[in-house]
Amino acid sequence: xxxxxxxxxxxxKMPATVAYRDEQIIAIRDIxxxxxxxxxxxxxxxxxxxTDAQARDESLLGxxxxxxxxxxxxxxxxxxxxxxVANTGPDAGQSVGHLHFHLLGGRAMAWPPG
Numbered sequence: 001x002x003x004x005x006x007x008x009x010x011x012x013k014m015p016a017t018v019a020y021r022d023e024q025i026i027a028i029r030d031i032x033x034x035x036x037x038x039x040x041x042x043x044x045x046x047x048x049x050x051t052d053a054q055a056r057d058e059s060l061l062g063x064x065x066x067x068x069x070x071x072x073x074x075x076x077x078x079x080x081x082x083x084x085v086a087n088t089g090p091d092a093g094q095s096v097g098h099l100h101f102h103l104l105g106g107r108a109m110a111w112p113p114g
Contacts, residue, residue, distance in 0.1 A: 006098035010044050025067040036106025037075050041068045047099040049088045068103050077105040
């Protein structure tokens, strides 16, 4: 989608610091990090949110989670822990209409989150 910020980043039309990429997934460092490690894990395929995913997208959703685990290990978070969050809709704080997970780590996290 030409007006989607993340689609523009995926297409190389907007700059981003890439932390991980494969044929289905790209992960970028958040420009406004909320933790020492804050990486956005997103599918290259445009899906507006998790609620837009269909049965045909199940393998892609699994690939997102596996990529997040690989990135957490790459970042040295596999033992201390990390948080994986998908904000869905405006009340949850989703500011970009492209499915993405926030991978947060490098500090202790509080619960409930907000």
